[in-house]
Amino acid sequence: MxxxxxxxxxxxxxxxxxxxxxEQLVLWLPVMLGAGITAWFVLPDAARWIGFVLGSLALALAAMVLPGGGRAPRALAIAGLALAAGCALIWWRAERVAAPVLARPALAVFAGRVERVEQLPARDMVRVTLSPIGHADLPPRVRVNLARADAPAGLTRGAVIKLRARLMPPPAAAVPGAYDFARVAWFSRLGATGKGFAPVEVVMPGVAPGADLRARLSGHIQSRIAGSGGGIASALATGDQGAITEEDSEAIRRSGLAHLLSVSGLHVTAVTAAAMLLVLRLLALSPTLALRWRLPLAAAGAGALAAVGYTLLTGAEVPTIRSCVAALLVLLALSLGREAITLRLVAAGAFIVLLLWPESLAGPSFQLSFAAVTAIVALHESPRVRGWFRRREEGRGRRLLRGLGSLLLTGIAVELALMPIGLFHFHKAGIYGALANIVAIPLTTFVIMPLEALALALDMVGIGAPVWWLTARALDLLLWLAHITASAPGAVAALPAMPGGAYALIVAGGLWVALWRTRVRWGGLAPFAVGLGWALVTPAPDLLVTGDGRHLAIRTADGAMALLRDRAGDYTRSMLGENSGAEEELALLSEAPDARCSPDLCLVEVRSGARRWRVLATRSGYMVPWAEMIALCKATDVVVSDRRLPPGCIPRWLRLDRDTLAKTGGVAITFADARIRAVRGGGSHPWLTPLTVQPPFAARPEGGGRATR
Structure with a gap:
């Protein structure tokens, strides 16, 4: 008893x-739906997906038959149903978008209809998404990069072009923790990417060159403001970031200001508020309308139209759609006389986005945008915080200080929410972002965007030049702030690939703190702290090998990471550096004192604890004498090669050649505990084992053209 x-x-x-x-229970509905989606991504195969769905339904059924009733059984039942629905929804979505993928690299000559044209002036390149016509041996959608000099004048959406291109399958993550483009491409039905060759022939014209409002507006803005400033201005107006140089983009990311470039809540709110204010003021000029009409309701309708139009203009990306949905819900609440900005609003927006695009949950864009909004709203829903910053009778100086304090506290809360996400996806996070945003957010919202809107309006009558000059100076100030913040000592926290379990604990703890209101919420600090500690104590890998076996980074005696190939590209250097947790530039293995390298081979010794590990890697396409290779293999612990090694090459511990890496993908190794992590964990997600197509081999035509870079 x-x-x-x-x-x-x-x-x-x-x-x-x-x-x-x-009142808080409904907030957990999108969380449970997201947990079901996450389970599908984490679990490896259909048997386990079915098991998860059945287990979740069993939980719901068991909760329904519990005696006594009450809120707890109902909450468990709804949670079980949401978990099952999330897993089933993303599974259905993955099968619904299924499309063939190119089997292996190929040189193809084909005609295709242009679906999208992206101008990338900072890289002197044009990115074109095509739907091949009459080619069952090609994927239904491919993307090629063209040099700007090779792009014909009639290259517009809807045009049919003929070209020759070097195509390749969408690449998977090069090493564990790196960006998995194959997964992203699968949900975009993108079956191949590549580089196009000149000449490119326009077979059939598409929309008129000036009919694409987004492209025309971006080009107009970039013609008024040169360089990265024009790229930022066009990003604010249309979401087009192609004119921002890589150097400036990196500074913006390192300074914690990258959210300003992604059209989301800040931008949609500014556009909606500006439209409402303008319509309200214009209508209020008429006494008749002011007395007979509900002008705030009319202004809300204008704001809704502005939000929808801005979302369509900027390409209707997921963060923009989420912000548009939130704006519409806010306007509806205002129209009904309800409190507008609440966590229920955020939950409704997340639920709608997950229903329509469940795959967006796995991307950093969804996680960053919803984490930031949730942190802001949860903070300002707190009675204590409301008490600190509520309006009161006081001097202008104290009011200004109170506003700055509110902005700083909000910035700190947002940085705490976003830092784990940035570390998980990008392996680095800005430290001084909260301070930089105190200046950057008001500068962007109240100076740059209004000036840009005014300049565009004045350009209709040809007198916008002075305002464009002011806009350019404000953008220069924003870029200066980004570079100063990014170059400050200790501006960036770098971390190697974070374990998925640690990230899950951090997210669960953060949600527990944000979504409850009683003292129980502080129990979420425990999993948050455990997850953060787990991530911090996870040792950085000692050896990273890319999936093609061509590149590796290995830890040398001084603790730095060194590259195998002297001529590795910038992307490879950046990717290996980020995933190894190295903030500094990677060294060259050929220059390391504990390595012996020839043009064809490198042999390096790595000390871990009391043991020395000998690693051998090939670094050229030339064959090594068979007997010499066999002898070297027997004397080393790990052998890495981008070719097939002879059967007699048997190292003491691990052999990573072309055949092995084709099964495992990229590999990360920690020598202290002899731990191996691979990109391919034996799962059966559709992008890992897709239906493939392959064009027949065609001899290279005479002459040829110039490849894009």
Missing amino acids: GARAALRHGAARIERWLEIER
């Missing part, structure tokens, strides 16, 4: 707690 009484007492306490938190 004692045990039964204790159970009844515990159940009663849970019921009382849930009764107090009843």
Whole structure:
């Protein structure tokens, strides 16, 4: 009886707690839906996906038949149904977008209809998405890069062009923790990417060159402001970031200001508020309208139209759609006389986005945008914070300080929410972002965007030049702030690939703190701290090998990471540096004192604890004498090669040649515990084992053209 009484007492306490938190329970619906989606990405195959769905449904059924009723059984039942729905939804979505993928690299001559044209002036390149016509041996959608000099004048959406291109399958993550483009391409139905060759022939014209409003507006803005400033201005107006140089983009990311370039809540809110204010002021000029009409309702309608139009203009990306949905819900709440900015609004926006695009959950864009908004709203819903920053009768100086304090506290909360996400996806996060945003957000919202809008309006009558000059100076100030912040000592925290379990604990703890209102919320600090500690103590890998076996980074005696090939490209250097947790430039293995390198081979010794590990890697396409290679293999622990090694090459511990890496993908190794992590963990997600197509081999035509760079 004692045990039964204790159970009844515990159940009663849970019921009382849930009764107090009843307004917060609905916030967990998108969380449970997202957890089901996450389970599909994490679990490896269909048998486990089915098991998860059935287990979630069993949980829901068991909760429904629990005696006594109450909120706890109902909450468990809804959670179980949401978990099952999330897993089934993303599985259905992955099968629905299924399309063939190119089997292996190929040189193809084909005609295709242009679906999208992206101008990338900072890289002197044009990116074109095509739908091949009459080619069953090609994927239904491919993307090629063209040099700007090779792009014909009639290259517009809807045109049919003929070209020759070097195509390749969408690449998977090069090493564990790196960006998995193959997964992203699968949900975009993109079956191949590549580089196009001149000449490119326009077979059939598409839309008129001036009919694409987004491209025309971006080009107009970039013609008024040169360089990265024009790229930022066009990003604010249309979402087009192609004119921002890589140097400036990196500074903006390192300074924690990257959210300003992604059209999301800040931009949609500014456009919506500006439209509402303008319509309200214009309508209020008429006494008749002011007395007979509900002008705020009319202004809300204008704001809604502005939000939808801006979303369509900027390409209707997921963060923009989420912000547009949120703006529409805010306007609806205002029209009904309800409180507008609440966590319920955020939850509704997340639920709608996950229903329409469940795959967006796995991307950093969804996670960053919703984490930032959730942190802001949760912070300012707190009664204590509201008490600190509520309006009161006081001097202008104290009011200004209170506003700055609110902005700083909000910035700190956002940085704490975004830093783990940035470390998980990008392996680095800005430290001084909260301070930089105190200046950058007001500068962008109240100076740059209004000036840009005014300049565009004045350009209709040809007198916008002075305002464009002011806009350019404000953008120069923003770029200066980004570079100063990014170059400050300790501006960036770098971390190697974070374990998925650690990230899950951090996210779960953060959501627990943000979504509850009673003191129970502080229990979320425990999993948050455990996850953060787990991530911080996870050792950086000692050896990273890319999936093609051509590149590796290995830890040398001084603790730095060194590259195998002297001529590795910038992307390879950056990717290996980020995933190894190295903030500094990677060294060259050929110059390391503990390595012996020839043009064809490198042999390096790595000390880990009391043991020395000998690693051998090929670094050229030339064959090594068979007997010499066999002898070297026997004397080393790990052998890495981008070719097939002879059967007699048997190292003491691990052999990573072309055949092995084709099964495992990229590999990360920690020598201290002899731990191996591979990109391919034996899963059967559709982008890992897709249906493939392959064009027949064609001899290279005479002459040829110039490849893009």
